Amino acid sequence: MIRHADDAPLMTLLRVGRIYAPEPLEQTDILIADGRIAALGRDHEVPEGWPVNLVEARELIAVPAFIDQHVHVTGGGGEGGCGTRCPEITAREIVAMGIGTVVGVLGTDGISRSPADLLAKVRGLRAEGVSAYMYTGAYRVPPPTLTGDLQRDLAWIPEVIGLGELAISDHRSSQPRQDEIARLVSDVRVGAMLAGKRGICHFHVGDGQRGLEPLRRLLSETEIPADQVIPTHVNRHRALLEEAVNYALTFDACVDVTAFEGAGEEGLSAFDAVVSLLDRGVPRERITLSSDCNGSLPEFDAKGTYLGMRVARNTALIADWQRLVHEEVLPLEEALGLISGHVARVLGLHDRKGCLAVGFDADVTLLNDALQPQCTFVGGRCLYDGR
Structure with missing residues (x-):
């Protein structure tokens, strides 16, 4: 209960x-x-x-207690019309999986769902006892904000700990230019510094051919530190995971693996992805897991036409994590970091969580x-x- x-x-x-x-x-x-x-x-x-x-x-x-840094607390979806909006998550669905802290995100739909709606849900979860935070913004550029300015959102709204999930390499993204990405990340960095926060930029990576190239260019061409930039869904397909290995090792950067339910022919389960990353030499401290729960798992054809969708749950997150321990990929004390200590460090919460x-x-x-x-x-x- x-x-x-x-x-x-x-x-x-x-x-x-x-x-x-x-x-x-x-x-x-x-x-x-x-x-x-x-x-x-x-x-x-x-x-x-x-x-x-x-x-x-x-x-x-x-x-x-576990930390899930990617949760559609207000529900995601909408790619197939208003009838395909995913439901909100409940406090019970969070804590029943051993999760104590969540970070709420908006996704494709930044129109019928807004940062204000997300903030209200985050504060509602807090009222029920859950430790809840949020990213300002959504898939699109310019990102929707609470105050009209990214720096002000970071500086003045305690629950806002970064920007996300900003979409790249995806037909649903705004196809942001490289200079736009650099400006957004820079704004978040300064706003976070003023507030004493880490200022994470949480990037949704689609299955487009550019993959992680925009983030590689960002870290190569600017002074932005790698620990501010977190790509997620890096196990969407094998080629992207291979890119993630190179990205993590080249920049000493963190990558976030999504616990997809029914990963399908292209995607890898979180278990398989973590095994592959570790085998390729990525330090476990640079790997985190998240659920994407209550987001949509849409299917599109080769032309980008919507075919259908499922709703993501956080049960796969716990199941894949348990499997890493049960199959002796990692001992319990090391596996815990993937869903607690490493995540706390990434989010800048490591001094208390x-x-x-x-x-x-x-x-x-x-x-x-x-x-x-x-x-x-x-x-x-x-x-x-x-x-």
């Missing part, structure tokens, strides 16, 4: 079987106070009369031995208990 965000006691003590912070710890107790981790230890005693909620979960594994440590946000997911999420705590609040 899902718990209301206001049902949190003053303090919570989690007693678990194991803690991966992401590295395995000897401690088995997590004391939470005021939404943060106050102490890690073993066999903590609770003084009589203290307002502490004791959670006994000795059979479960505590890990940092992606790790179970004193002073960090008390975003904790409890897993069973099959790595299936059983409970999700966000800011110390139990938002999901599926036991």
